[in-house]
Amino acid sequence: MKGFLPISREDMLARGWNQVDFTYIIGDAYVDHPSFGPAIISRVLEAAGYKVGIIAQPDWKDENSIDVFGEPRLGFLVSSGNMDSMVNHYTVSKKRRDKDMYTPLGEMGKRPDHACVVYGNLIRRRYSKKPVIMGGIEASLRRMAHYDYWDDTLKRSVLLDSQADIISFGMGERSIVSIADALDSGIPVSDITYIKGTVYKAKSLDNLPDNAIVLPSYKKLCSDKLSYAKSFYIQYTNTDPFSGKVLAEPYDDCYVVQNPMSEPLSQEEMDRVYDLPYMRTSHPCYDKYGGIDAIKEVKFSLISNRGCFGGCSFCALTFHQGRIIQTRSHDSIVREAELLIKDPDFKGYIHDVGGPTANFRAPACAKQLTHGACPNKQCLFPKPCKNLRVDHSDYLELLRRLRSIDGVKKVFIRSGIRFDYIMADPDDTFFREMCKYHISGQLKVAPEHIADPVLSKMGKPENSVYRAFCKKYASVNKALGKPQFLVPYLMSSHPGSTLKEAIALAEYLRDTGCSPEQVQDFYPTPSTLSTCMYYTGVDPRTMQPVYVAHDPHEKAMQRALIQYKDPKNYDLVHEALTRAHRTDLIGFEKKCLIRPRGKGDIRSKKPSRELSEEEKKYGISFEKYDRIQSAASADKRKPAGGAVNKKNNKSNKSKGKK
Secondary structure, three states, X not given: OOOOOOOOHHHHHHOOOOOOOEEEEEOOOOEEOOOOHHHHHHHHHHHOXXXXXXXXXXXXXXXXXXXXXXXOOOEEEEEOOOOOHHHHHEOOOOOEOOOOOXXXXXXXXXXXXXXXXXXXXXXXXXXXXXXXXXXXXXXXXOOOXXXXXXXXXXXXXXXXXXXXXXXXXXXXXXXXXXXXXXXXXXXXXXXXXXXXXXXXXXXXXXXXXXXXXXXXXXXXXXXXXXXXXXXXXXXXXXXXXXXXXXXXEEOOOOEEEEOOOOOOOOHHHHHHXXXXXXXXXXXXXXXXXXXXHHHHHXXXXXXXXXXXXXXXXXXXXXXXXXXXXXXXXXXXXXXXXXXXXXXXXXXXXXXXXXXXXXXXXXXXXXXXXXXXXXXXOXXXXXXXXXXXXXXXXXXXXXXXXXXXXXXXXXXXXXXXXXXXXXXXXXXXXXXXXXXXXXXXXXEEEEEXXXXXXXXXXXXXXXXXXXXXXXHHHHHHHHHHOOOOEEEEEEEEOOOOOOHHHHHHHHHHHHHHOOXXXXXXXXXXXXXXXXXXXXXXXXXXXXXXXXOOOOOHHHHHHXXXXXXXXXXXXXXXXXHHHHHOOOHHHEOOOOOOOEOOOOOOOXXXXXXXXXXXXXXXXXXXXXXXXXXXXXXXXXXXXXXXXHHXXXXXXHHHHHHHHO
């Protein structure tokens, strides 16, 4: 049936239903678009013959708020929405955000903190025996014991704290239908222990396979950070659907058991998912508020793939989507593009064609679809693997086909471009066409840092690769006659970054003339290698100590150094340079980041030197000028500097005439 899924009892009855099979509680407003996880899961269930009712952003303080459809036949589905609720609510400095793009009018407070836990307990108070299935990014990344940055503590699996029965983690199209079929056939939810991509509770380890891995207990993890680092890395190396083992995490009265990740969808299966009858916008009930801002960001973008073999340490994709690339066919993507053209708001511009990494359109190597991704090796880090297939031809063909469609003026690439993958390609055709057709003045890329010690902790390539990319980008654009720029995404305070590395990054920005408008301070979100480093102080890959900036003031200094030109950052930059014994970067020379300021500053202690060109205009060193000004101000007299400047200016003019 065409149309939005029911959001009220009236909607349900209008469809001729007396009861829904699943009540789906989500922390976002209801947006029926394939960029939104709840939309995909609800449409996949609908296609499998199940009746789903949506309760978006219920009042979690009112038990009646989840009774819109009455008791569901099979159970409740729960998702915090497209984001972890804590990331949605708080900045990296733990300050409350002032806007929620997934809520009408951007209003904050329409979902609770730790939404999965709160929603799960809300259901349990009202329906103590009904199956509760958790899913989405928040449940997926908190499925085992995890460090919670906001409470600064190691939390239990969200399965336990939410009182849910089962978690569908990762990309849940396969697992959610299998769970629904099991419940529909009469299998008790406690017996649904065999489905890939799920986490469940067990009283014993009796039914686990022989190769299952028993992790350290939650109690042990809380008392020993090194045990947590080891446990996390075991989980990290068992995220592959082909090679991953069953994992069991002991608690006082039960085990939390994780099955291997669901197998990747074939291209035909991906096409079916994205060809489902999405309404492609927010529910009309939000029209009076001007719709939902989040849909405006993606409404005219096309998802071409999922998964990422890039392996950045600070990214949770390994835990959620996995490392094996899954793609849609060109025909499927073109069909969606033709739907965009029919939208009255479409102006001829497709805003993006990509996914987590836009230019990945196939598994990294042939063996991944049969043997999985290597558990202890990365495809691109520290160097591209010898088995890596570097080929942009399929993506190039897709882009050419899209930009040839009548009604399409331009096709942009705005999701992440993996520049080291481009540099590994001996064929420059994609590079040239990207610059010629798919950029509008600037390309955003993510080197994240320039100091190799930090990049190694990030899982990013050496800085020499990015420098080579910048050089090639400039060369290609010059040949095309296009004055286009690079906009680098940079991250401060990542584990491994001391003030020394932060200053090195500032010097790089000075030398390249780059002035970043936005800087991302490292955000320790659940279930990333970087967060594990932040919490434990060791790199779980090597168990070697790693420096971590925990002090908020030091983090502020590292961030300020990236934007050292901003006057409001002066004091922080000055302090950072002084602490790091880099006062050579405070002065008037070209290499300096900031100028001296104030009485007693380092300027007054510097040896005499030749005046700069700017000082020569006034015939006096800035050091002497400031001392005169300070003395005049202290005596509350008319500044003496004017007379001196006047005298010396006159002298300079005379010299100039000569």
